[in-house]
Amino acid sequence: MSDNVKRRDFLGYSFATVAAVGGAASLVAMKQTWDPLPSVLAAGFTEVDLANAKPGTPSTVTWRGKPIFILKKTEAMEQSGRDLVIGSDRFTIVIGLCTHLGCIPAWKETMWKCACHGGEFNASGVNTFGPPPRPLDIPPFSVKGTVIVLGEEGPEYKQMAQA
Numbered sequence: 001m002s003d004n005v006k007r008r009d010f011l012g013y014s015f016a017t018v019a020a021v022g023g024a025a026s027l028v029a030m031k032q033t034w035d036p037l038p039s040v041l042a043a044g045f046t047e048v049d050l051a052n053a054k055p056g057t058p059s060t061v062t063w064r065g066k067p068i069f070i071l072k073k074t075e076a077m078e079q080s081g082r083d084l085v086i087g088s089d090r091f092t093i094v095i096g097l098c099t100h101l102g103c104i105p106a107w108k109e110t111m112w113k114c115a116c117h118g119g120e121f122n123a124s125g126v127n128t129f130g131p132p133p134r135p136l137d138i139p140p141f142s143v144k145g146t147v148i149v150l151g152e153e154g155p156e157y158k159q160m161a162q163a
């Protein structure tokens with residue numbers, strides 16, 4: 001065997017090795033591109049513990065960039081098929097974007113009022129005045145004890161969404 005043939009073999013093996021390493025690196029890079037970013041995965045679900053909610057004072061949490069209003073109802077507030085019932089407590093859980101043109105309504109003692117065009121929603125999130133065409137939307141959620149997991153469709157959500 002001549003030196004020339006050995007050199008050609010060596011070059012062939014070297015090229016094959018470089019091509020294999022490059023191919024493997026490309027596959028790893030492609031998989032990383034397809035996989036959702038950790039921040040996207042983490043943003044999908046938001047857990048909120050309702051145990052310490054104060055009756056009559058809604059709180060706002062952010063889920064997937066949207067404000068979510070959570071209100072523990074007082075005895076005086078009307079009951080609704082849209083209520084989440086946990087034990088003897090009733091909660092309103094709605095996306096805080098006006099169903100007219102998407103402004104964020106503000107809580108005024110017993111209802112949410114939208115400053116943009118005067119729309120009003122009662123404590124259940126139902127439109128009662130002005131241009132909003134429908135109640136505030138209910139975000140998908142599931143319930144684990146006193147904790148709700150926003151972004152997960154549990155049976156309670158499915159029932160409320162039909163009410």
Ligand code: FES
Nearest residue numbers: 098100101114119
């Ligand atoms: S956006 Fe709320 S009433 Fe128009």
